[in-house]
Structures are given as C-alpha cells and as structure tokens.
Amino acid sequence: MIKHALLVIWFYSLVFQSVNAQPMIDSIQLKKEFINLEEALRDPENVYRLNLSNQVLNISDTIWSKFSNLQYLSLKNDNLQQIPKEIGNLKNLKVLDLSGNDFKFLPLTFSNLFNLEELYLNDDQYFQLQKSIPLLSKLPKLKSLHLENDGLKTLPKNIKQLQHLESLYLNNNQFKQLPIELKDLKNLKYLDFHNNRFTIPDPIIQDLNFGFKIRL
DSSP: OHHHHHHHHHHHHHHHHHHHHSSSOHHHOOOOOOOEEEHHSSGGGOEEEETTTOOOOOOOOGGGOOOOOOEEETTTTTTOOOOOOGGGGGGTEEEEEESSSSSOOOGGGGGGOTTTTTOOOOTTOOHHHHHHHHTTOTTTTTOEETTTOOOOOOGGGGGOOOOTOOOHHHHSSSSOOOGGGGGOOOTEEEEEESSSSSSHHHHHHHHHHHHSSSEE
C-alpha cells in the first residue's frame, strides 16, 4: 500500500515538473507587433505578430521557417508578384493578410497552414480565385475569408468546397445579384455584401432563405 502511494506521488511529481517546464507566453509579448524585419529576426521564436505592410521586401524565402510561433502576418501592399512558398512553414499562423498585391496564385505549400483562421485577399485584382479554392479547402480552421474589392462579378461553382467558412466578405465588388452558390456554404453565418451593383430589400432576402446574416 505504501509502495503504491509512493508510486502515485512520484508520477504526479513528474507531471507537475513537466507542466512547469513549459514556458508561459506573456500576454504583452503576444500582442507586441513587429514592423521591422531586422528587429524581428533578432529573436524570431518570440515574435507572434509581424506587420510588414507597405514595404519593399527583398528577403530570402528561408527566413520564414525561423518564425515558428508566428500567429499574425501582414504582407499588405508589398507589390508581391508571388507568395513565398516557404510561408507554408508558419504552422502556428492564425491570421494572414495578403491584400493589395499582384500575385495570381497561392503556392502549393499554402495547404500546410493548418491553423489559419482568417485570410485577407482584398484588392488582389489578379488573384485567380477558382484555381486557388482547392488549396483553401485544405485549411480545416479557415473561418473568415476576405475578398473585398477584387473585381468579382460571379463566384466560381467550386466555392462550395470551402465548407469550413463562417464569414465571407464580398463587399466593393461588381456583383449584380446575390450568388446562388452561397447556399452551398452550409456553415456560413455572415456575409458582407455592401457596395456592390444592386440593392435588394430585406423582405426579398428573407424569402431567398439563405440562412445567414447578410450586410447589404
């Protein structure tokens, strides 16, 4: 009996030591946003938010693997002709802003962003949505997708592959009617559709029975 009790105490002491050995992430550290890449690279493992918007980036693709704990990344308005394939190494990334760039496709490694929850693709006039949807469909945690001011007139039929989506932002496009393809997004809860080329009274929206909240 005594031997059994000693074994139990020994086991729980090991568990306690293991838990205490894991570093605690400071809340201030989580919120700190780096806007200078050189500064961020001094201690990349402790960088959780990196905002490189409105910059001329001339960096090696290999740097991305150093930011192993990065949760937020903005490459907005950086005139990127293509997205670095090594961005797929950011396994802890939750929010990614690629708005205002000149790329057409996402790299195949994009499917490795298993923890990505929100993706901004606003003002990306050359982006090929239909060809990129199969990649996006492989992101199990992607809940919010921003496609604002992308010159969209219709939605591709394969949009239904994005079954994890809960929020979709299609404002400031060129739609003349509400895309019927939206009815296939069974988990969609919110659609932002304002500043398109038509206005529909609320009663008609209700009659369509899309089943989610729509902002016109």
